[in-house]
Amino acid sequence: MTEADAISLLIEACAGGDDQALAQLHQREGGRMIGVALRILKRRTLAEEAMQDSFVLVWRHASRFDRSLGNGRTWLYAILRHRSLEILRKESRFDLTDDMAVFEGASDADDAETLMEKLDGASRLRSCLARLEPKRRAAILLSFAHGLSHGELAERLRLPLGTLKSWIRRGMQNLKECLQ
Known part of the structure; x- marks a missing residue:
């Protein structure tokens, strides 16, 4: 066979x-x-x-x-x-990497709220991120700022991998809709 x-x-x-x-x-x-x-x-x-x-x-x-x-x-x-x-x-x-260039020097110790504060207060991205559920916003911010894989991020946030991926996917969909 x-x-x-x-x-x-x-x-x-x-x-x-x-x-x-x-x-x-x-x-x-x-x-x-x-x-x-x-x-x-x-x-x-x-x-x-x-x-x-x-x-x-x-x-x-x-x-x-x-x-x-x-x-x-x-x-x-x-x-x-x-x-x-x-x-x-x-x-x-839809690629947020250019908009999130402010996170290039982010410290591994930076949490989602610290990362959120680094965004320009008047930016559309910050406004749209603020509309997200805090857990989804945190997953997206930490993923982009620290370059973590889904597996690494799930471990860091102590979440099942499938849950984390769903949060990121739904959060990204909401961001897309908000930014368009």
Whole structure:
């Protein structure tokens, strides 16, 4: 049995609700998937997000996989590529890194409130950040100012990784809406 056949079988098992198959799929392909996503996105945090989102999509849509149309590995990486390109498009339309240049010299000891105070009081960004729930605002500010990965930030804030990613995603969506 080829590796591609083994992956196809795991995807088919996911379609049947086998969460262990998803874990095996993650174990087999997760590292390689991050590498592929990293080549597209150029930022590890975004590559990790693309990989995690891809596994969620595999779990939700495994029943759509049809081995007669191609092997499982091709299907898996097509999902990853599509998700990575979606993230890349969103990032190119809305990138806060230039606006947050004030944080370049931030100390690791700086908390979210200290970081918020460093922003220009009249800036639209500060106004929009002020509208966010404090926990989401803190996650976004600490992520940008300290360059922490989602995993590092979750550990620092003592939150489950999924919760932290949701907070950042929703907070970023709210910022986008506010800044447009």
